[in-house]
Amino acid sequence: MMLPAMSTTILKLACPDRVGLLARITNFVAERGGNLLEVNQFTDPASETSPGWFFTRLAIATDSLSSDLETLRAEFAPLATELQADWTIRDARQKMRVAIFVSRLGHCLADLLWRWHSGELEMDIPLVLSNHEQFRPIIEREGLPFVHVPIDPTADGGKAAGFAKVESAVAAAHVDLIVLARYMQILPPDLCAQYPGRIMNIHHSFLPSFVGANPYKKAYQRGVKLIGATCHYVTSELDAGPIIDQEVVRVEHYHQPEDLLRLGRDCERLALARGVRAHIHDRVLIHGNRTVVFRD
Numbered sequence: 001m002m003l004p005a006m007s008t009t010i011l012k013l014a015c016p017d018r019v020g021l022l023a024r025i026t027n028f029v030a031e032r033g034g035n036l037l038e039v040n041q042f043t044d045p046a047s048e049t050s051p052g053w054f055f056t057r058l059a060i061a062t063d064s065l066s067s068d069l070e071t072l073r074a075e076f077a078p079l080a081t082e083l084q085a086d087w088t089i090r091d092a093r094q095k096m097r098v099a100i101f102v103s104r105l106g107h108c109l110a111d112l113l114w115r116w117h118s119g120e121l122e123m124d125i126p127l128v129l130s131n132h133e134q135f136r137p138i139i140e141r142e143g144l145p146f147v148h149v150p151i152d153p154t155a156d157g158g159k160a161a162g163f164a165k166v167e168s169a170v171a172a173a174h175v176d177l178i179v180l181a182r183y184m185q186i187l188p189p190d191l192c193a194q195y196p197g198r199i200m201n202i203h204h205s206f207l208p209s210f211v212g213a214n215p216y217k218k219a220y221q222r223g224v225k226l227i228g229a230t231c232h233y234v235t236s237e238l239d240a241g242p243i244i245d246q247e248v249v250r251v252e253h254y255h256q257p258e259d260l261l262r263l264g265r266d267c268e269r270l271a272l273a274r275g276v277r278a279h280i281h282d283r284v285l286i287h288g289n290r291t292v293v294f295r296d
Helices: 021-031 069-083 107-118 136-141 158-173 189-194 215-222 257-280
Strands: 008-016 035-044 053-061 086-091 096-102 123-130 146-148 177-180 199-204 226-233 243-250 284-287 290-293
Touching: 008 021, 008 069, 008 284, 021 035, 021 053, 021 069, 053 284, 069 086, 096 107, 096 158, 096 257, 107 123, 107 257, 123 158, 136 146, 158 189, 177 257, 199 257, 215 257, 226 257, 243 257, 243 290, 257 284
Parallel strands: 096 123, 096 177, 123 146, 177 199
Antiparallel strands: 008 053, 008 086, 035 053, 199 226, 226 243, 284 290
């Protein structure tokens, strides 16, 4: 269910588990006249931290609150400190600013743009960045800023010089999320560290079995029966960040490598779109190398 973003305030929180947590938080909202439109909560008993970890997301009717957003945050801070919580309170009307990175494969880019156009992905796109020029006409036709930054190891300064320009472009765009829509460059660790939990990647789900080039051909030669895609947050450890979404499809005996490629791209589009949607609506909570995703 998708609640109208026009009038909701989202409270998202994760903290060590204890008795009465949800009651404490909902009472806080009730004391300020807040009408709860949606409540999600989950306690992970298998958390490495004893006695477990508590996660919640509350959608509150903004018009029912007696406090404005800044006051609400200030009033909630003492309770959050007591609970040792990681938390955010955000006006859902404030669209997240999402930068899209792409290389030569445009299927995920095209899908995100269509969903953005249709209103399915309610976000602003202040930057589309690529290490190639081929998508410039498409992006500029959409009225979006396109930045071309080659990542050339043979140029003066090598790849580091290119990524310094990438960092400057991202900083200038004031982005909330970076989406690697088949961007085929490995981000440097310092860039990953600047945006923890705010860089999202999509790739095929063959890893670590079929690494390197032509994974679909290798999968075909191995006779796999399932292929898929994984959407995850980016960390300094390659392809090892917390997983947000995955999609799979069955492979039939008559499928050829080009069929696997076609099916795999469909999986990539779906998993990435779901991951982006969950993030921009504050439905993802990260804990260690795992995520809790409260789906709509």
